[in-house]
Amino acid sequence: MEAVKPSFWDKLSVEQIKIELMRTAYGHANTFLSRFDPRVLVIWYAFFAIAPWFIFNKTVLLGMLALMVVLTYTSRVSTLVLVILAVGLVSDVGYMLFVSFFFGGSLDAIWSLSTLTLKLLVISLASIAVFASMDPEKFSDAMLSLGMPAQFSFGISYGYRMLPILIEEYNNLIYSYRLRGRTPRNKGLLKWRYLVYMGKITVIAFYPLILNTAKRTRTTVEALEVKGFTYAMTSSQAKKLKLAYLRIERHDYLFIAVSVLFVAALFTLGRIFPL
Amino acid sequence: MLSRNEMTSSQKLMVFILAMSLYGISNMFTELIPSVKLGFIELKVEYFMFVPLTLAILFNPLYAALGASFGEVIFGELLLGQFGGLGEVEKFIEFSLAVYIAGLLVSNPSNRRQLALAAYVAIGIDQLLSVIVDIAKVGFGIEDLEAVPGLPESIFVIEGVNFLNTMIVSGTLFTLLPTLYLVPRLYGKIEPLLGMKPRETRVKASFGEFASPRLMLLSILFILIAGTAEFMSEADINFAVWEPEFVEQYGNGVVWASIGAAALVLVATLIFSIRRSARKATHARKL
Amino acid sequence: MNLNQQEPIIEIHGLTFRYPGATDDVLRDVSLTIARGDFIAIAGGNGSGKSTLCKCLNGLIPNYYVGDFSGSLLINGAPAHEQTVSSLSRQVAYVFQDFENQLVRPSVYDEACFAPLNYGYADYRERGERALQLLGLTHLRDKWIWELSGGQKHMVALAGALSLDPDVIVVDEPVAQLDPFHARLIYDKLRILNEVHGKTIIVIEHHTEFIAEYGNTMLLMDRGRIRWVKPVREALNAISELGELHIEPPQVTEAFHRLRERTTPTTQDSPASSRPLYPVTLAQAADWLDDLSLGKDRYQPDHSNSGDDVSSRDKQTHELPQEADSRSGRQPLVRFEQVTYGYKDMARTTAPVLRGVNLTLYEGDRIALIGNNGAGKSTLMRLISGIRKPQQGRVTVCGQITRAVSPEELSDDVAFIFQNPEEMFIEDSIRKDVEYFLKARRIPDYEAFIEDIMVRFRLKELEQRDGRLMSGGQQRRATLAIGLAMRPKIMLLDEPTASLDLASRREMTELLDRLQDRVQTVIVATHDMQLVADWANRVIVMHNGQVALDTDGRTVFECAPLLEQAGLIPPQIVRLSHMAGISPVCLTVEELVARLIERSCKEETAIGSC
Numbered sequence A: 001m002e003a004v005k006p007s008f009w010d011k012l013s014v015e016q017i018k019i020e021l022m023r024t025a026y027g028h029a030n031t032f033l034s035r036f037d038p039r040v041l042v043i044w045y046a047f048f049a050i051a052p053w054f055i056f057n058k059t060v061l062l063g064m065l066a067l068m069v070v071l072t073y074t075s076r077v078s079t080l081v082l083v084i085l086a087v088g089l090v091s092d093v094g095y096m097l098f099v100s101f102f103f104g105g106s107l108d109a110i111w112s113l114s115t116l117t118l119k120l121l122v123i124s125l126a127s128i129a130v131f132a133s134m135d136p137e138k139f140s141d142a143m144l145s146l147g148m149p150a151q152f153s154f155g156i157s158y159g160y161r162m163l164p165i166l167i168e169e170y171n172n173l174i175y176s177y178r179l180r181g182r183t184p185r186n187k188g189l190l191k192w193r194y195l196v197y198m199g200k201i202t203v204i205a206f207y208p209l210i211l212n213t214a215k216r217t218r219t220t221v222e223a224l225e226v227k228g229f230t231y232a233m234t235s236s237q238a239k240k241l242k243l244a245y246l247r248i249e250r251h252d253y254l255f256i257a258v259s260v261l262f263v264a265a266l267f268t269l270g271r272i273f274p275l
Numbered sequence B: 001m002l003s004r005n006e007m008t009s010s011q012k013l014m015v016f017i018l019a020m021s022l023y024g025i026s027n028m029f030t031e032l033i034p035s036v037k038l039g040f041i042e043l044k045v046e047y048f049m050f051v052p053l054t055l056a057i058l059f060n061p062l063y064a065a066l067g068a069s070f071g072e073v074i075f076g077e078l079l080l081g082q083f084g085g086l087g088e089v090e091k092f093i094e095f096s097l098a099v100y101i102a103g104l105l106v107s108n109p110s111n112r113r114q115l116a117l118a119a120y121v122a123i124g125i126d127q128l129l130s131v132i133v134d135i136a137k138v139g140f141g142i143e144d145l146e147a148v149p150g151l152p153e154s155i156f157v158i159e160g161v162n163f164l165n166t167m168i169v170s171g172t173l174f175t176l177l178p179t180l181y182l183v184p185r186l187y188g189k190i191e192p193l194l195g196m197k198p199r200e201t202r203v204k205a206s207f208g209e210f211a212s213p214r215l216m217l218l219s220i221l222f223i224l225i226a227g228t229a230e231f232m233s234e235a236d237i238n239f240a241v242w243e244p245e246f247v248e249q250y251g252n253g254v255v256w257a258s259i260g261a262a263a264l265v266l267v268a269t270l271i272f273s274i275r276r277s278a279r280k281a282t283h284a285r286k287l
Numbered sequence C: 001m002n003l004n005q006q007e008p009i010i011e012i013h014g015l016t017f018r019y020p021g022a023t024d025d026v027l028r029d030v031s032l033t034i035a036r037g038d039f040i041a042i043a044g045g046n047g048s049g050k051s052t053l054c055k056c057l058n059g060l061i062p063n064y065y066v067g068d069f070s071g072s073l074l075i076n077g078a079p080a081h082e083q084t085v086s087s088l089s090r091q092v093a094y095v096f097q098d099f100e101n102q103l104v105r106p107s108v109y110d111e112a113c114f115a116p117l118n119y120g121y122a123d124y125r126e127r128g129e130r131a132l133q134l135l136g137l138t139h140l141r142d143k144w145i146w147e148l149s150g151g152q153k154h155m156v157a158l159a160g161a162l163s164l165d166p167d168v169i170v171v172d173e174p175v176a177q178l179d180p181f182h183a184r185l186i187y188d189k190l191r192i193l194n195e196v197h198g199k200t201i202i203v204i205e206h207h208t209e210f211i212a213e214y215g216n217t218m219l220l221m222d223r224g225r226i227r228w229v230k231p232v233r234e235a236l237n238a239i240s241e242l243g244e245l246h247i248e249p250p251q252v253t254e255a256f257h258r259l260r261e262r263t264t265p266t267t268q269d270s271p272a273s274s275r276p277l278y279p280v281t282l283a284q285a286a287d288w289l290d291d292l293s294l295g296k297d298r299y300q301p302d303h304s305n306s307g308d309d310v311s312s313r314d315k316q317t318h319e320l321p322q323e324a325d326s327r328s329g330r331q332p333l334v335r336f337e338q339v340t341y342g343y344k345d346m347a348r349t350t351a352p353v354l355r356g357v358n359l360t361l362y363e364g365d366r367i368a369l370i371g372n373n374g375a376g377k378s379t380l381m382r383l384i385s386g387i388r389k390p391q392q393g394r395v396t397v398c399g400q401i402t403r404a405v406s407p408e409e410l411s412d413d414v415a416f417i418f419q420n421p422e423e424m425f426i427e428d429s430i431r432k433d434v435e436y437f438l439k440a441r442r443i444p445d446y447e448a449f450i451e452d453i454m455v456r457f458r459l460k461e462l463e464q465r466d467g468r469l470m471s472g473g474q475q476r477r478a479t480l481a482i483g484l485a486m487r488p489k490i491m492l493l494d495e496p497t498a499s500l501d502l503a504s505r506r507e508m509t510e511l512l513d514r515l516q517d518r519v520q521t522v523i524v525a526t527h528d529m530q531l532v533a534d535w536a537n538r539v540i541v542m543h544n545g546q547v548a549l550d551t552d553g554r555t556v557f558e559c560a561p562l563l564e565q566a567g568l569i570p571p572q573i574v575r576l577s578h579m580a581g582i583s584p585v586c587l588t589v590e591e592l593v594a595r596l597i598e599r600s601c602k603e604e605t606a607i608g609s610c
Helices: A004-011 A014-026 A038-054 A056-076 A079-102 A111-132 A136-145 A150-180 A187-203 A205-225 A229-234 A236-243 A250-272 B010-033 B050-058 B060-079 B086-105 B112-141 B152-186 B206-210 B213-234 B242-251 B252-283 C050-057 C085-089 C106-118 C124-134 C148-162 C182-196 C209-213 C232-236 C239-244 C251-263 C282-293 C304-321 C322-329 C377-385 C430-440 C447-455 C474-486 C502-515 C528-536 C561-565 C572-579 C589-609
Strands: B037-040 B039-044 C007-017 C027-035 C040-043 C068-075 C090-096 C168-171 C202-203 C217-222 C225-231 C332-345 C348-363 C368-372 C392-397 C415-419 C490-494 C521-527 C539-543 C546-551
Touching: A014 A150, A014 C332, A038 A056, A038 A111, A038 A250, A038 B086, A038 B112, A056 A111, A056 A250, A056 B206, A079 B152, A111 B112, A111 B152, A111 C202, A136 A150, A136 A236, A136 B060, A150 A205, A150 A229, A150 B010, A150 B060, A150 C430, A187 A205, A187 B152, A187 C106, A187 C322, A205 A229, A205 B010, A205 B152, A205 C085, A229 A236, A229 B010, A229 C106, A236 B242, A236 C106, A236 C124, B010 B050, B010 B060, B010 C124, B010 C332, B037 B242, B039 B152, B050 B060, B050 B086, B050 B112, B050 B152, B086 B112, B086 B152, B112 B152, B252 C322, C007 C050, C027 C050, C027 C225, C040 C050, C040 C182, C040 C209, C050 C068, C050 C090, C050 C202, C068 C282, C085 C090, C106 C124, C106 C148, C124 C148, C148 C168, C148 C182, C168 C182, C182 C202, C182 C209, C202 C209, C209 C232, C209 C251, C225 C232, C251 C282, C251 C572, C251 C589, C282 C572, C332 C377, C348 C377, C348 C521, C348 C546, C368 C377, C368 C528, C377 C392, C377 C415, C377 C447, C377 C490, C415 C474, C430 C447, C430 C474, C474 C490, C474 C502, C502 C521, C502 C528, C528 C572, C539 C561, C572 C589
Parallel strands: C040 C202, C040 C217, C090 C168, C168 C202, C368 C521, C368 C539, C415 C490, C490 C521
Antiparallel strands: B037 B039, C007 C027, C007 C068, C217 C225, C332 C348, C332 C392, C539 C546
8 A cells, every 4th residue: 555655646746647638638649540520530439339239240249349449459549458448348247247146147148248248349449449549629629510518628628727737736735634634643454544534635625625726717717708708609600710620521431431331241241140 | 496596607607617627636536546346346436426516505506517527528538538438428417417406405505414315315316327327238238138047136236236335435435424524614605706695595495496397397308308219229220320419419328327317307306296295285185 | 109198098987886795895986097008007905996997997897797886987988888798808908817717728829819719700810829929929839838937827818818909908916926027028018019019008016116117107096996196207206105005116216215315304394296206217216326426337227237247256255165064053954965856747758857956954044945937946845845755865854864754744843835825724714724733633732822823923813714715915924824833843935925915025024034933944935036135044046956056145136147047136126236336235225225325425525535
């Protein structure tokens, strides 16, 4: 636990958060999927996130999985993410299987469960492939264009702006508690006293944090008013200007066409060789 | 009706941004807290539900709920490159609904019993909905679940245990206690910082408000949307050509969530309405 | 600009306003006309209604804050209450005092384009670019807001306001949140906007030195009313009236006022109109030195020359064996040995903040830690408090090696007062905040001690209030009380006088003075050179992560090039003594006046004997 403590606080350090933010903002350059219009990608993703639920043909699912594996590969997702995903999925299914034995289940359930696992895999990989190839700003523009309220896309920019500030403030507040308070001398069995103490200050530090953030928010909203944010919410002009750069071009249509053909081929294949 | 705070649009925006930033931060935080896994039971801090709940109680519950849910998606997922797509939408709806309803329940922020009730209602609704969705997912994902011996029971046990676990750990330690600590302290103090008047203590029964026609309407609307979605999917309509706005905003999982939520809300609304009319009935007429 | 100088851009008649739910009017019967192309400074104490008045100008009042509003307000000839915030804010731009929270976009360029985009200008990109260019910010275009320094952020906030090409620019207390060097940069830009681009500039300001140098007209507010509007020089000569409202005139004005009072006592009784106006800027002071035939180097308005030869002499003192050695009789409390510290940056490499620092701090030291942003001041303090551990080298605090102990344990000896007081208020009342440390440690019978502190820091009547709801000066006082209640040996303060008005700054300096009998050493990181001059007995200049100079308050101000490099501007009185050729420099007005009188007597006797 002692080893966990510093790394835990380190993760929450401002510098670390900034690095993480930069990475999500700039880490999407030039993957295969990043070339396409974000709206096309969102809709494309929506299909692959929903359709598997209605498909029980393993051949089709396997074909989709193959597509996702390739696309995920081109998105240069870190292997760690994939390993975590795999372990999570396998253990979830494993537990289900394990518990089912107590109710008279058998290993036959594996076959049924594998359909579910396949579906979940396709869906998860689709989201990893797409969202790892799209920076948050682009995603928010796509959503704005598809009719999401402006608050959402504002929230994303605002998040970039405020996250380091808020984390720093929270960190300092925690230090105020730590430096002026008293950590339990006797840490107790498995350090439970220490954990309870830390748990307590992480929660009560929200009291000053909420008040301080409220103060900030007031200026921010006044500034938003002055800068015409509320005005823009009622006029469509700003939205049009902002989204003028989004354009569906030939390669986007090509991408859609190829995807449709691929899925159609899969269904045909699935009918001929059902698994 | 719902205009208990009668806020201007800028004030609503303030509440929205406040809830978004604060819950966003807390969400990043809870994701970093290591969890202890004992088999399929995971001992972990699910979320700091108290943050949006406190704001929902003190201010406009709708904007606090929406802000918090956005905060989770934006701060906790998108900005850190962990956006999960439609799964987030499902969480979004469950969570907003839970916070919103719990926030509405409290008529007097200094009343500890109401606060306690709100805390458990919030976490209860959220967890119940997510359990329903999870079970529905398995039920839907496996063609003939009933035919596989042991599996349905297994799913119910796992989900049930996790539900209880979350209710106890996240519900008591990270919702009930912090809410009881924070709300009375912040009430009357945070409002001037935002340039608002503290909300008035409502003397009228809040359950009347809870069972307001508008909410009933809302739940009926949910059922309708959910039903339509179900119908369309059953009818095997291709999703790619089907109204994309709808698909990307409300995924399939959400269909189930909405059905569950809407049904729950409707039932609750009905119960309270009946009780109210029952109370009225004692005055004169028959039930 | 002189052509339409007289044409009014803002006309206010009988304006009265009260915030919703408040019991008092913030503005009472305010009438005012502001001419197009004016550069006007609004001064007044806390709660005098300055900010409220400015919020009326861009329509936040009464369109956003729906309070009790009466009277009329014309902007560009059109009544404000008939317009929306959005149409008014295109004419009147506003830079908030709390400008950090005004920046709502992640990057500089994005921020500059945000307002024109919202208002649907098709050329929003060009507008943003133009605003950045106007302020010389083009090189920062692609930076993230959080990569910027405070001064740069303020500039970006101004750029955001400028992008709408407003006629009027209102800036709320630029000096309060910035160090003088950056405040000067902002003012230089405002001057260009005023003189070259014909913008009407309104600043809320109580730093009279800036009003004198940049302003044209000064408006004095007092409890919601306008006391007067006068040309700046005349206004700043109303010394006693300003004093009543806790506004200090520029040090040059003060100096010549006192000088005249001493040398020709009769003028005290004669009406102010009969005497010539005192100088309010250094440039004007040069003439006065000339007239009084007191100035030696008076024809050098640019003091950098005189600074150079001072510094060459000064280098010697600086290279003398460390003065610290003479302190060897005293107890060393903190020792840095070859300390290196850095932060990880994007590329996962470590950017050094401190590089091989060696430093010993002794009992009785009153240390001012100065240097520009990023020089390593805050890191140095964090290392002492144990919040950060050195990556290389060793920090020893009160005999403990910081790497081996937790910050909690170190806090028995070290109190760290954060820059932002609000991060120190963790309880719901000041009293509880002050008690927190002793209570947590279950120290018995602390009440009397706490009571004494509350009285000492004049917090008794405020003790039940939440720190966040107090004024800036009260907040600083409270944090100092919190620190002292920890009964530390070492006290660290990060920018204790930032964003305070002059009266509160003075109070803070006095309180710091009185800490000495309870705390063994006090270390203050600051940009406030007046505080350095008034309080410190040891000054450490940090530059590029190293100790560039370690000396006393007087010597440090003679090192003009080094100060310049670190972006530090000495107090006006120091610059005045440079100008008058007085060395070693004077640190207070009183000192300078005495020296000038002394010297003039000498000269007179010299002339007389000839």
